[in-house]
Amino acid sequence: MKRITYAILMLIVLSGTACQNKDSGFIVFDDERIEYMGRVGMNDRGFAEIYWPGSSIKINFEGTGIKVLLKDEHGKNYFNVIIDEDSILILKPDTLQKTYTLAAGLSPGLHTVELFKRTGWNRGKTLFYGFKTGKKTKILDPGLKKEKRIEFYGNSITAGYAVEDYSGNDSRDSTFTNNYRSYASLTARHFNAEYSCIARGGIGIMVSWYPLIMPEMYNRLDPEDEYSFWDFSRFIPEVVVVNLYQNDSWIVELNEYEEFQHRFGTETPDENFIIDSYSGFIRLLRTKYPESHIICMLGNMDITREGSPWPGYVEKAVAGMEDEKIYTLFVKFKQTPGHPRIEEQAEMSNKLIDFIEEKITW
Numbered sequence: 001m002k003r004i005t006y007a008i009l010m011l012i013v014l015s016g017t018a019c020q021n022k023d024s025g026f027i028v029f030d031d032e033r034i035e036y037m038g039r040v041g042m043n044d045r046g047f048a049e050i051y052w053p054g055s056s057i058k059i060n061f062e063g064t065g066i067k068v069l070l071k072d073e074h075g076k077n078y079f080n081v082i083i084d085e086d087s088i089l090i091l092k093p094d095t096l097q098k099t100y101t102l103a104a105g106l107s108p109g110l111h112t113v114e115l116f117k118r119t120g121w122n123r124g125k126t127l128f129y130g131f132k133t134g135k136k137t138k139i140l141d142p143g144l145k146k147e148k149r150i151e152f153y154g155n156s157i158t159a160g161y162a163v164e165d166y167s168g169n170d171s172r173d174s175t176f177t178n179n180y181r182s183y184a185s186l187t188a189r190h191f192n193a194e195y196s197c198i199a200r201g202g203i204g205i206m207v208s209w210y211p212l213i214m215p216e217m218y219n220r221l222d223p224e225d226e227y228s229f230w231d232f233s234r235f236i237p238e239v240v241v242v243n244l245y246q247n248d249s250w251i252v253e254l255n256e257y258e259e260f261q262h263r264f265g266t267e268t269p270d271e272n273f274i275i276d277s278y279s280g281f282i283r284l285l286r287t288k289y290p291e292s293h294i295i296c297m298l299g300n301m302d303i304t305r306e307g308s309p310w311p312g313y314v315e316k317a318v319a320g321m322e323d324e325k326i327y328t329l330f331v332k333f334k335q336t337p338g339h340p341r342i343e344e345q346a347e348m349s350n351k352l353i354d355f356i357e358e359k360i361t362w
Contacts, residue, residue, distance in 0.1 A: 026069075027059070027131040027139055034059050034131075035142045038117075038196050039221055039230055047071075047127040050117055051223055053159045053179035054197035057128055058114040063137030065104035066113055071097040073124030080180050082114040088180075091115070093126055110140070118178045120159045120200055121223045148193035148362055151237040152184040153218060153285070156201030157301065157348075158243050160185070162339045170338035183340075183348035184241070190353050196235055204248035206277045207263040214244060215281050219288075232288040238362040240285060241352065243297040245278065249310050271313065279317035282326065292325070293360050299331025300340055300348050306333070329355050 027034065029048040038055030040048050050057070059066070072093035081089040081102050091100060102113050117126070133139065152158050160182035165171045179185055179197060188195035198218055202209035222228035252269055254260050269277075278296075285294060296314050303310045311330045318326050331351050334344045 025133045025135070025137065025139075027133065029128050029130045031130070031139075033139050033141055037194055039198070039235075041125075041221055041228075047129045049222065050126040050128055051121045051221075052197055053117055053120050053177075053199055054182075054185055054195055056114050056116040058112060058142075059131055060110070060112050060140040060143065061133065061137055062110050062140060063134060064106045064108055065101065065134065066111075066137065067099050067101050067132040068115065069097065069099050069129040069132060071095065071127040071129075073126070076119070076123040076174055077126050078118040078174060078177070079126075080114075080116040080118055080178070082112075082116060084111055085114075090118075097127075097129070099132060116180055118160070118180060119174045120156075120161070120177065120179075122200060123174055125222070125224075146192055146194040148191050148239075149196070149235060149237040150188050150191065150193045150239045150241065151196040151235070152199060152241045152243070153214060154184065154197075154199040154241075154243040155203050155247055156199075156339060157246065158182060158184050158197065158199040159201055160345065161201045163342055163345055165338075166341060168338070181342050181345055183345045183352060186346060186349035187241075187352050187356075190349070191356070193239075194235070196237065202247055203244070204246075204251065205244050205281050206248045206269060206274070207251045207259050208247055209251070209259060211259065211262065213263075215284060218281075218284065236289060237292055239356060239360060240289060240292050240294045241297055242282065242285070242294065243299070244281075245298065245310055245314070246301050246303045248274075249303045249308070271309075274313050275317045275320070278314060279321055282317065282321065286321075286323070286326075293362070294323075294326045295329050295352070295355070296326065297329045297331070297352065299329075299351075300334045300344060302333055304330050304333045308333075327355075327359060 035058040038052050040055055042048055070093040072095055075095040079091045081091050083103050160177055160179040162170050162176045163178050163181045165176035184197055203214050205214050217223055219230055220228050221230045251260055296318055298304050298311055315328055318328050331348050334340055
């Protein structure tokens with residue numbers, strides 16, 4: 001495996017729109033030579049909308065450099081700029097439409113550049129207008145389409161929240177969130193699979209730390225728009241991984257919390273309600289993906305601590321569905337405070353990879 005190095009990207013920022021630089025070409029956002037991964041909004045307004053963590057934009061070219069035209073909704077998103085699948089730089093787009101130099105001074109020849117969204121959709125959307133190239137740059141066709149597809153539904157663990165924060169503070173600063181280092185992204189790359197990540201920190205199946213729950217979000221294209229529906233026929237994964245209920249396990253103990261009362265009133269949900277809620281969401285996914293393998297995963301925070309009832313709830317939900325393509329996988333509690341860091345995410349990925357290789361042929 002190639003060694004990945006990180007650096008803060010020292011950006012050359014050029015103002016203006018695509019047509020202002022007459023010495024360069026412009027590859028518009030809907031050019032068929034651009035490879036997208038994840039749920040990306042395409043429209044007739046001159047740009048693509050990037051929402052979800054782990055979404056990416058990739059292009060192959062022959063030349064020595066390439067630029068990109070972007071605008072961020074709030075200026076709070078971070079992207080990995082992956083050059084030749086080797087070195088990684090970090091880009092934080094501005095709220096003004098600007099051109100950023102992604103790569104310059106490369107050796108003449110064939111190269112790839114990929115923009116990979118590190119941060120969650122609650123940081124706002126990013127508008128991608130296209131790539132800018134020099135006169136001598138040649139844009140190449142995409143590589144071979146990935147033969148495998150995997151989709152994840154999860155919370156902050158799956159999103160990669162605070163994965164790079166070793167201060168012990170579990171920082172809310174999105175600088176430390178990096179979906180590329182999450183177990184989900186690591187697993188997808190191991191299998192060279194096309195990757196879709198439907199995740200947000202704090203979300204649950206029954207209740208979240210805010211009004212939205214996963215059964216209300218799972219089918220959206222734009223996660224902030226309740227009327228923006230995803231066409232599930234556009235991406236049919238062979239493997240679906242669901243890693244939820246961590247937030248539910250905390251909030252069901254907080255009967256004075258606003259969202260507890262919003263979802264449950266004054267009554268704490270009993271075991272049957274918890275089991276039925278979980279199986280209800282898995283059945284929703286089954287209606288969208290009749291043939292997919294579905295892995296019901298828990299871990300590696302305290303939901304899988306010794307004595308936790310939540311793995312048992314999930315086991316009963318899965319057993320009650322009597323579906324041979326639905327599995328359970330529980331990763332042991334990491335025994336450390338806060339969210340999983342890079343090494344703990346890698347451990348989860350290794351467990352998931354071993355499980356898939358043992359149980360699933362795809």
